[in-house]
Amino acid sequence: SYVLTQPPSVSVAPGQTAIITCGGDNIGSKSVCWYQQRPGQAPVLVVYADSDRPSGIPDRFSGSSSGSAATLTIRRVEAGDEAAYYCQVWESSSDVVFGGGTKLTV
Amino acid sequence: QLQLQESGPGLVKPSETLSLTCTVSGGSVSSGFYYWGWIRQPPGKGLEWIGNIYYSGTTFYNPSLKSRVTISVDTSKNQFSLKLNSVTAADTAVYYCARRRIQLLSPFDYWGQGTLVTVSS
Numbered sequence: 001s002y003v004l005t006q007p008p009s010v011s012v013a014p015g016q017t018a019i020i021t022c023g024g025d026n027i028g029s030k031s032v033c034w035y036q037q038r039p040g041q042a043p044v045l046v047v048y049a050d051s052d053r054p055s056g057i058p059d060r061f062s063g064s065s066s067g068s069a070a071t072l073t074i075r076r077v078e079a080g081d082e083a084a085y086y087c088q089v090w091e092s093s094s095d096v097v098f099g100g101g102t103k104l105t106v
Numbered sequence: 107q108l109q110l111q112e113s114g115p116g117l118v119k120p121s122e123t124l125s126l127t128c129t130v131s132g133g134s135v136s137s138g139f140y141y142w143g144w145i146r147q148p149p150g151k152g153l154e155w156i157g158n159i160y161y162s163g164t165t166f167y168n169p170s171l172k173s174r175v176t177i178s179v180d181t182s183k184n185q186f187s188l189k190l191n192s193v194t195a196a197d198t199a200v201y202y203c204a205r206r207r208i209q210l211l212s213p214f215d216y217w218g219q220g221t222l223v224t225v226s227s
Contacts, residue, residue: 001169001170031211033213035153035214041219042202042217042218042219042220043153043202043214043217044217045213045214045215048212048213049211054215086152086153088153088213090211093210093211094158094166095155095166095168095169096143096145096155096158096168097155098145098152098153098154098155099152100152101152101153
């Protein structure tokens with residue numbers, strides 16, 4: 001089965017840029033989405049189709065994907081961005097795979 | 107505004123069947139534009155997809171859980187349900203229901219708040 005690898009944790013100072021990676025075999029050929037999960041809350045979609053943002057998500061959040069890694073970039077990081085972030089792809093047209101998650105500490 | 111609400115027992119005994127229901131409001135499970143899914147998260151761990159269902163009853167399951175999972179839909183009640191049999195402590199998790207569009211590779215765009223199910227005697 002397809003495996004997505006994320007670093008367990010990333011730490012960044014307020015106002016700086018956070019970069020969270022998601023590694024997978026030829027992930028650049030897949031469609032990647034990212035979810036933010038604050039403690040005690042349900043996940044929220046922040047990026048889909050590699051780099052698109054749902055309405056209401058600040059443009060500080062951006063995504064990209066190429067080769068064997070996808071990236072979620074959060075610019076001008078705020079305290080409220082502190083959360084776990086999960087990448088997700090489809091192994092087939094219907095089977096969903098999540099990464100292990102990255103805890104962002106601000 | 108679409109809302110999804112999980113409900114069911116918070117405690118299940120080992121070897122028994124876990125049963126949860128997701129009630130949809132502000133939208134219809136009969137809509138042909140969406141799949142309805144279940145995702146779970148063991149305490150302190152990551153997300154695991156369980157499966158999806160279409161209003162017609164077509165289902166897609168995680169291969170690792172397929173032998174124990176049944177997802178069904180009740181359009182008259184605007185609900186869909188999850189049954190997981192032969193549970194063990196490893197099935198202890200927060201269970202979320204969620205929606206995704208039928209377009210290929212669309213993400214889960216609406217989630218319920220989740221419900222914790224503990225497997226213990």
